[in-house]
Amino acid sequence: xxxxxSPVGLHDDLVKAxxxxxxGVQGIFGRGPIFxxxxxxxxxxxxxxxxxxxxxxxxxxxxxxxxxxxxxxxLDSMPNxxxxxxxxxxxxAQHQELSARVHAGQPWQDLLTATHVCLTPAACxxxxxxxxxxxxxxxxxxDMQNWVFRxxxxxxxxxxxxxxxxxxxxxxxxxxxxAWRAKWLQRGLDIMLSLGLPAKTExxxxxxxxxxxRMLAANQREQQLKFEVVIPVISSEKPTxxxxxxxxxxxxxxxxDIQLANGDVAQSACLGFGLERIVMAxxxxxxxxxxxxxxxxxxxxxx
Amino acid sequence: xxxxxSPVGLHDDLVKAxxxxxxGVQGIFGRGPIFxxxxxxxxxxxxxxxxxxxxxxxxxxxxxxxxxxxxxxxLDSMPNxxxxxxxxxxxxAQHQELSARVHAGQPWQDLLTATHVCLTPAACxxxxxxxxxxxxxxxxxxDMQNWVFRxxxxxxxxxxxxxxxxxxxxxxxxxxxxAWRAKWLQRGLDIMLSLGLPAKTExxxxxxxxxxxRMLAANQREQQLKFEVVIPVISSEKPTxxxxxxxxxxxxxxxxDIQLANGDVAQSACLGFGLERIVMAxxxxxxxxxxxxxxxxxxxxxx
Numbered sequence: 001x002x003x004x005x006s007p008v009g010l011h012d013d014l015v016k017a018x019x020x021x022x023x024g025v026q027g028i029f030g031r032g033p034i035f036x037x038x039x040x041x042x043x044x045x046x047x048x049x050x051x052x053x054x055x056x057x058x059x060x061x062x063x064x065x066x067x068x069x070x071x072x073x074x075l076d077s078m079p080n081x082x083x084x085x086x087x088x089x090x091x092x093a094q095h096q097e098l099s100a101r102v103h104a105g106q107p108w109q110d111l112l113t114a115t116h117v118c119l120t121p122a123a124c125x126x127x128x129x130x131x132x133x134x135x136x137x138x139x140x141x142x143d144m145q146n147w148v149f150r151x152x153x154x155x156x157x158x159x160x161x162x163x164x165x166x167x168x169x170x171x172x173x174x175x176x177x178x179a180w181r182a183k184w185l186q187r188g189l190d191i192m193l194s195l196g197l198p199a200k201t202e203x204x205x206x207x208x209x210x211x212x213x214r215m216l217a218a219n220q221r222e223q224q225l226k227f228e229v230v231i232p233v234i235s236s237e238k239p240t241x242x243x244x245x246x247x248x249x250x251x252x253x254x255x256x257d258i259q260l261a262n263g264d265v266a267q268s269a270c271l272g273f274g275l276e277r278i279v280m281a282x283x284x285x286x287x288x289x290x291x292x293x294x295x296x297x298x299x300x301x302x303x
Numbered sequence: 304x305x306x307x308x309s310p311v312g313l314h315d316d317l318v319k320a321x322x323x324x325x326x327g328v329q330g331i332f333g334r335g336p337i338f339x340x341x342x343x344x345x346x347x348x349x350x351x352x353x354x355x356x357x358x359x360x361x362x363x364x365x366x367x368x369x370x371x372x373x374x375x376x377x378l379d380s381m382p383n384x385x386x387x388x389x390x391x392x393x394x395x396a397q398h399q400e401l402s403a404r405v406h407a408g409q410p411w412q413d414l415l416t417a418t419h420v421c422l423t424p425a426a427c428x429x430x431x432x433x434x435x436x437x438x439x440x441x442x443x444x445x446d447m448q449n450w451v452f453r454x455x456x457x458x459x460x461x462x463x464x465x466x467x468x469x470x471x472x473x474x475x476x477x478x479x480x481x482a483w484r485a486k487w488l489q490r491g492l493d494i495m496l497s498l499g500l501p502a503k504t505e506x507x508x509x510x511x512x513x514x515x516x517r518m519l520a521a522n523q524r525e526q527q528l529k530f531e532v533v534i535p536v537i538s539s540e541k542p543t544x545x546x547x548x549x550x551x552x553x554x555x556x557x558x559x560d561i562q563l564a565n566g567d568v569a570q571s572a573c574l575g576f577g578l579e580r581i582v583m584a585x586x587x588x589x590x591x592x593x594x595x596x597x598x599x600x601x602x603x604x605x606x
Contacts, residue, residue, distance in 0.1 A: 061450065
């Protein structure tokens with residue numbers, strides 16, 4: 001089987017089929033009705049798999065309290081990917097200046113000031129401040145679908161600036177958290193294989209910034225803190241991560257003062273399904289028309 | 304019947320019931336599972352009402368091409384509500400400075416630069432650049448659910464910084480566009496009344512900025528360009544807008560070069576259901592537990 005793995009090829013195929021609607025800047029595009037239907041069905045499939053886990057469901061907006069970003073140390077490791085929201089807080093006269101510059105096609109952003117809000121840089125971040133007080137004995141498990149922002153414009157369709165993640169966050173004792181991540185790593189792989197996707201798991205690292213980042217990434221791999229399920233979507237040599245499984249040890253427990261029932265610092269792990277990427281992997285693998293997908297795949301998704 | 308209309312009262316009731324999850328900054332909060340279930344059912348209700356209209360369904364991310372914001376003239380009228388996304392594009396040394404300032408609790412935003420992306424300031428904006436070429440004879444109708452950002456932190460729960468809007472956009476001839484808006488204004492009112500909500504329609508205006516803005520608002524009212532369906536949620540004297548119906552005349556047609564089949568500039572109108580506000584109006588009117596809502600309301604929502 002010979003598959004064309006050029007990024008432009010997939011982008012153009014998705015556009016031609018009406019699955020994505022390009023509207024200007026890279027990594028920001030509309031989604032068509034069939035794309036959304038497949039995404040919704042995959043999301044339901046995850047709900048069915050997770051139904052006996054007793055997760056608390058929450059939903060957060062795409063924006064985040066700036067203090068959470070500052071506290072999280074994300075700006076230490078991936079400052080180039082984070083987005084901060086600026087707005088106009090000036091006078092009538094300054095507003096006239098702003099309008100004049102916008103109409104003249106001149107830079108106007110120096111007239112803005114920072115707000116108290118930023119974009120959600122990772123799907124698990126909004127939930128940590130809600131873990132107030134001591135955890136129950138069994139810890140907690142939260143299930144969310146959140147929009148995530150990454151400042152990385154790219155013509156490559158799977159590398160988006162704004163995308164949805166179905167995310168689970170587990171906080172509790174080290175044993176509970178580690179066992180939970182191991183269970184989901186297998187589940188995540190099984191889900192992809194059940195959809196006829198050529199998936200495998202691998203040890204991974206985050207795209208840490210700069211020179212210091214290389215050491216952070218090596219350390220993360222060494223300790224096997226991050227696993228991914230990957231599928232060839234754009235390239236057969238560098239398959240695309242579609243799910244990510246992260247063990248944070250006591251990182252967030254310390255930062256957000258999350259305590260076990262016995263007063264110890266809680267540990268945490270999270271996992272996220274990159275929903276748009278999974279939909280694109282399905283289109284890439286099985287073709288642009290879901291009606292023509294293998295019946296086994298259709299049965300899993302539309303059951 | 305005596306209802307407590309204080310904003311703090313509703314906020315606290317929603318928090319106590321687990322319907323909203325405060326996590327720091329005003330106007331940004333999590334939504335609990337019952338809140339989301341009601342929102343989803345209302346969204347389905349709108350889908351059922353609109354099912355024979357033949358709308359094209361699209362979905363856009365919460366972020367928007369900055370050029371669309373610049374072109375739209377939103378910055379002329381409501382610059383204080385718009386959000387622009389800044390990020391870090393500096394060197395390793397500048398990154399060390401950034402990290403040090405964040406950890407020291409000092410301002411760090413002057414180390415950021417503007418990206419090409421902003422927040423969606425109104426739910427209809429992302430779709431206009433997709434109307435390329437001449438419209439078909441009947442014009443076009445698009446159906447979306449998009450996240451909208453407004454820079455207006457408030458303790459008042461219906462005044463959010465980030466919220467979802469179920470939005471329809473109609474482009475076509477003046478007659479088609481005006482008739483479409485009139486039909487939906489009645490439908491919007493009927494939907495709210497069918498849910499037992501004390502709704503009414505009224506002529507409205509946008510919150511235009513500054514001195515010049517007062518004239519814009521007066522003109523908008525004079526020409527009846529904006530109607531709203533309003534419901535008492537926070538105050539009986541100043542009911543809350545839950546749907547908005549806007550006739551743009553040829554504003555967007557000119558800005559985005561949208562043409563009728565005969566080459567004339569297209570007109571447009573849009574309408575939006577403020578999904579979180581409608582859910583809050585239901586909780587305020589019928590109580591915090593949907594299981595105890597009037598059976599007529601439950602039948603409409605869960606049918």
